[in-house]
Amino acid sequence: KHIVVIAGDGIGQEVTAVGKQVLDKIAAQYGHEFTYDEALIGHAAIEATGSPLPEETITKSLASDAILFGAVGHPKYDNDPTAKVRPEQGLLGIRKALGLYANLRPIKLFDELLSASSIKPEILKGADILFFRELTGDVYFGERGRKDNGDTAYDTMIYSRYEVERIAIKAFDAAMTRRKKLCSVDKANVLESSRLWREVIQEVSKRYPEVAVEHQFIDAAAMLLIKDPKRFDVVVTGNIFGDILTDEASQIAGSMGMLASASVGDTTGLYEPIHGSAHDITGMGVANPLASILSAALMLDISFGMKEEADAVVNAVDKVLKAGYRTRDIADASTPADKILNTAGMG
Amino acid sequence: KHIVVIAGDGIGQEVTAVGKQVLDKIAAQYGHEFTYDEALIGHAAIEATGSPLPEETITKSLASDAILFGAVGHPKYDNDPTAKVRPEQGLLGIRKALGLYANLRPIKLFDELLSASSIKPEILKGADILFFRELTGDVYFGERGRKDNGDTAYDTMIYSRYEVERIAIKAFDAAMTRRKKLCSVDKANVLESSRLWREVIQEVSKRYPEVAVEHQFIDAAAMLLIKDPKRFDVVVTGNIFGDILTDEASQIAGSMGMLASASVGDTTGLYEPIHGSAHDITGMGVANPLASILSAALMLDISFGMKEEADAVVNAVDKVLKAGYRTRDIADASTPADKILNTAGMG
Ligand SMILES: CC(C)[C@H](C(=O)O)[C@@H](O)C(=O)O
Ligand SMILES: CC(C)[C@H](C(=O)O)[C@@H](O)C(=O)O
Numbered sequence: 001k002h003i004v005v006i007a008g009d010g011i012g013q014e015v016t017a018v019g020k021q022v023l024d025k026i027a028a029q030y031g032h033e034f035t036y037d038e039a040l041i042g043h044a045a046i047e048a049t050g051s052p053l054p055e056e057t058i059t060k061s062l063a064s065d066a067i068l069f070g071a072v073g074h075p076k077y078d079n080d081p082t083a084k085v086r087p088e089q090g091l092l093g094i095r096k097a098l099g100l101y102a103n104l105r106p107i108k109l110f111d112e113l114l115s116a117s118s119i120k121p122e123i124l125k126g127a128d129i130l131f132f133r134e135l136t137g138d139v140y141f142g143e144r145g146r147k148d149n150g151d152t153a154y155d156t157m158i159y160s161r162y163e164v165e166r167i168a169i170k171a172f173d174a175a176m177t178r179r180k181k182l183c184s185v186d187k188a189n190v191l192e193s194s195r196l197w198r199e200v201i202q203e204v205s206k207r208y209p210e211v212a213v214e215h216q217f218i219d220a221a222a223m224l225l226i227k228d229p230k231r232f233d234v235v236v237t238g239n240i241f242g243d244i245l246t247d248e249a250s251q252i253a254g255s256m257g258m259l260a261s262a263s264v265g266d267t268t269g270l271y272e273p274i275h276g277s278a279h280d281i282t283g284m285g286v287a288n289p290l291a292s293i294l295s296a297a298l299m300l301d302i303s304f305g306m307k308e309e310a311d312a313v314v315n316a317v318d319k320v321l322k323a324g325y326r327t328r329d330i331a332d333a334s335t336p337a338d339k340i341l342n343t344a345g346m347g
Numbered sequence: 348k349h350i351v352v353i354a355g356d357g358i359g360q361e362v363t364a365v366g367k368q369v370l371d372k373i374a375a376q377y378g379h380e381f382t383y384d385e386a387l388i389g390h391a392a393i394e395a396t397g398s399p400l401p402e403e404t405i406t407k408s409l410a411s412d413a414i415l416f417g418a419v420g421h422p423k424y425d426n427d428p429t430a431k432v433r434p435e436q437g438l439l440g441i442r443k444a445l446g447l448y449a450n451l452r453p454i455k456l457f458d459e460l461l462s463a464s465s466i467k468p469e470i471l472k473g474a475d476i477l478f479f480r481e482l483t484g485d486v487y488f489g490e491r492g493r494k495d496n497g498d499t500a501y502d503t504m505i506y507s508r509y510e511v512e513r514i515a516i517k518a519f520d521a522a523m524t525r526r527k528k529l530c531s532v533d534k535a536n537v538l539e540s541s542r543l544w545r546e547v548i549q550e551v552s553k554r555y556p557e558v559a560v561e562h563q564f565i566d567a568a569a570m571l572l573i574k575d576p577k578r579f580d581v582v583v584t585g586n587i588f589g590d591i592l593t594d595e596a597s598q599i600a601g602s603m604g605m606l607a608s609a610s611v612g613d614t615t616g617l618y619e620p621i622h623g624s625a626h627d628i629t630g631m632g633v634a635n636p637l638a639s640i641l642s643a644a645l646m647l648d649i650s651f652g653m654k655e656e657a658d659a660v661v662n663a664v665d666k667v668l669k670a671g672y673r674t675r676d677i678a679d680a681s682t683p684a685d686k687i688l689n690t691a692g693m694g
Contacts, residue, residue: 073536078562081535081542081549088536118470118574139486139504144539151508153543157486158501187587188428189420189435192491195428196500202428215425219594220623226573226598227465240534244591247566251573276567 001304002035004064006057006094008042009087010277011287012070019068019292022316026300026309037064041094042072042087042277052090058097061268066303068296069272075279087277096136099266101163102170104298105131105246105274106260107229109253112321116254116330119226127229127252130178132171133242135263137163138193140239159193159238164200171236172208180211181233185221185241197238218244225249246274255329257288260295262302269303271295285342288327290317348651349382351411353404353441355389356434357624358634359417366415366639369663373647373656384411388441389419389434389624399437405444408615413650415643416619422626434624443483446613448510449517451645452478452593452621453607454576456600459668463601463677466573474576474599477525479518480589482610484510485540487586506540506585511547518583519555527558528580532568532588544585565591572596593621602676604635607642609649616650618642632689635674637664 003023007016020036027034039057046052052072061067072087094100107129114121142156168184175182184201186194198215205213216224218241224231225245229252237245250256256275263270273291281287293313301310324339326332331340350370354363367383374381386404393399399419408414419434441447454476461468489503515531522529531548533541545562552560563571565588571578572592576599584592597603603622610617620638628634640660648657671686673679678687 078536081545086536092537118467119465120467123465140537142501146539146543148507151543152505153507153539154489154503154505155538155540156501156503158499160495160499162498187590189425189433190439190487191502192493192500193502196493196497198428219590222569222591222595223597223603226595243534243566244569248569248573248595250570256570 001032001065002037002063003066003068003299004037004039004060005068006039006041006061007044007070008072008090008277009044009074010071010279010282011275012072012277014282014285014287015273015289015292016068016070018289019296022293022313023068023296023299026313029312030306030309032306041090043074043076045090046085046087050085052085052087053093053097057094061094061098061270064268066299067268067270068292068299069270070292071273071275071277073277073279092140094270095263096141098268098270099136100263100270101134101136101265102167102263103131103133103135103242104262104264104302105133105242105249107131107246107249107252110258110318110321112318113254113258113330116332117251119229119251124229124252127232129229129232129249129252130174130234131242131246131249132167132174132234132236133246134163134167134238136239136265138239157191157193157240159196161196161200164197165204168201168204168236171234172204172211175211175234176208179233182211183214183216183221183232183235185216185218185235185237185245187218187241188215189217193238201236221245222248226251250274255288256291257327257329258290258294260291260298262295262298264302269299271299271303286328288329290327293317348379348412349384349410350413350415350646351384351386351407352415353386353388353408354391354417355419355437355624356391356421357418357626357629358622359419359624361629361632361634362620362636362639363415363417365636366643369640369660370415370643370646373660376659377653377656379653388437390421390423392437393432393434397432399432399434400440400444404441408441408445408617411615413646414615414617415639415646416617417639418620418622418624420624420626439487441617442610443488445615445617446483447610447617448481448483448612449514449610450478450480450482450589451609451611451649452480452589452596454478454593454596454599457605457665457668459665460601460605460677463679464598466576466598471576471599476576476579476596476599477521477581478589478593478596479514479521479581479583480593481510481514481585483586483612485586504538504540504587506543508543508547511544512551515548515551515583518581519551519558522558522581523555526580529558530561530563530568530579530582532563532565532582532584532592534565534588535562536564540585548583568592569595573598597621602635603638604674604676605637605641607638607645609642609645611649616646618646618650633675635676637674640664
């Protein structure tokens with residue numbers, strides 16, 4: 001299997017290095033051969049080539065069996081709203097170019113981290129949510145621009161029937177293998193794109209009579225997610241609502257540093273932590289590599305069909321946590337200093 | 348003072364009735380004269396007149412000194428994405444018609460409810476956030492429609508400089524009277540409307556050198572709000588992001604049933620719970636009226652300049668909670684059955 005590592009910006013470098021180490025361990029242990037290549041994206045790519053998404057990165061990605069992705073972003077652009085070239089264009093560009101329309105974000109809580117969350121353990125215990133975030137449509141890719149000499153700015157939230165249908169099918173299929181509950185999140189009481197979204201979900205749901213479907217408005221969903229996370233099984237939603245809800249849901253798992261994601265669709269799958277580039281802690285060796293390690297596990301499972309190997313990785317993470325090892329983001333007052341690890345140590 | 352009560356749908360009727368009782372108590376105690384009128388909106392208005400916002404409702408509102416608002420919505424429309432006339436058009440219509448561009452949503456935690464939340468008490472204690480949600484722009488009011496024979500649907504997220512500036516000024520002014528911290532929430536790494544938003548906030552911030560400003564992306568803000576609510580003082584954001592964040596923030600206060608809001612701008616102020624019509628509990632007498640009572644307190648303070656009277660209402664709520672009385676939404680395991688009140692009893 002041939003893997004392209006696109007480390008990107010900030011802690012993307014540190015965490016993908018550890019993710020790769022874990023893949024190597026798996027290869028050695030199970031007798032696989034994984035070969036690697038590297039490609040540029042984001043701020044790193046802008047500095048090197050002027051473009052946030054060099055053509056070569058697409059070519060290499062399409063020629064590979066899977067992509068291990070880090071993060072993109074840089075504070076420089078965040079504080080300059082007028083910048084024309086931005087690191088995030090690289091990430092959005094690769095999602096679109098590879099047709100990665102389904103972003104799976106499993107929110108799974110390791111029992112050992114029950115107390116690391118700001119939410120009460122009794123509310124969390126047993127929570128297990130699988131998000132399907134649509135990833136190549138919505139206000140991320142609609143027409144945008146300025147009018148009135150730049151004094152008015154707009155973006156277009158837009159969905160077509162087939163875009164909703166294909167992500168809906170993936171979500172319903174997953175629900176069939178789980179607790180057969182699906183919650184679709186939209187804002188159909190206000191938005192036309194959400195009304196189309198809801199129509200299509202209702203249609204697709206007829207093909208899955210066994211799946212219990214509920215519709216929630218995004219505002220109510222954002223509230224219910226922390227009030228009672230256990231009520232959710234599979235959640236399917238659009239690109240921007242999914243962006244918001246899954247970051248919020250990271251608090252269920254204790255930290256953003258724990259959450260992996262898989263972006264799949266028409267071509268090569270891309271595996272990426274849901275956290276960002278975190279320039280405030282870059283290079284300090286304190287970044288939590290578990291999201292990248294768990295992304296590697298998703299890669300083994302989804303792109304390579306190596307279920308046993310994927311489980312081995314998840315079990316290893318569980319063992320490390322059970323042994324009391326913590327990065328700072330998931331440490332609590334009771335963690336002894338000698339069990340607080342740096343990124344490298346966790347590999 | 349002349350007050351229009353627009354009760355609307357579902358529990359809107361029950362809770363505004365209690366809010367009005369409290370206003371009457373205040374009038375009697377402090378020697379004010381409050382006169383009332385009623386007006387229709389939402390599903391109730393559609394049933395009676397065919398329109399979710401009858402002309403008369405606008406006329407009466409403009410002629411009044413303040414509006415006590417209930418809620419709008421009905422499950423009938425939620426499950427029918429093709430409905431052309433919808434209760435929510437009434438609410439959006441009145442916000443726009445009255446120029447109520449600033450929606451103030453204070454998130455204040457009564458100490459007695461510390462344990463009612465799904466979030467840990469030690470994370471919550473001391474949290475005190477004032478949201479400024481822009482209310483007459485954004486994807487709520489941009490052009491929307493269908494294309495491709497109805498198979499594509501779109502909505503337009505749109506902001507103009509003056510719209511951002513006027514809400515920014517209100518938010519910065521408020522920050523000056525509080526802890527002088529302001530967090531602006533956008534998605535400027537992706538959206539053009541957010542980049543304009545951020546530009547304007549940066550400009551306005553120069554006029555308030557004493558206020559410490561931070562910018563957060565909506566996804567990070569949704570996470571930080573439950574990870575560490577105390578880090579926020581004043582939060583200013585657009586219409587849709589504000590809708591989502593404030594519903595989420597209701598969990599800080601223990602329940603949506605606790606949160607009041609004030610919508611102010613060019614004309615008569617409108618005071619409204621942030622909860623919805625809650626048809627699942629309508630008519631059962633279990634709705635929490637405190638959000639409506641606290642909305643009445645905001646009315647006394649903001650529209651009538653009756654600071655002392657407003658404080659008296661808030662203190663009364665505090666006293667009721669201290670005495671152990673609870674509606675079901677804020678009751679916990681330790682609440683004795685005889686202290687669980689129905690809506691009417693709380694008046
Ligand atoms: C970096 C940013 C463009 C991106 C997004 O909004 O999709 C990130 O927040 C994510 O969730 O992957
Ligand atoms: C009912 C709905 C249209 C409304 C909104 O989205 O603004 C509500 O959620 C609110 O927050 O007041």
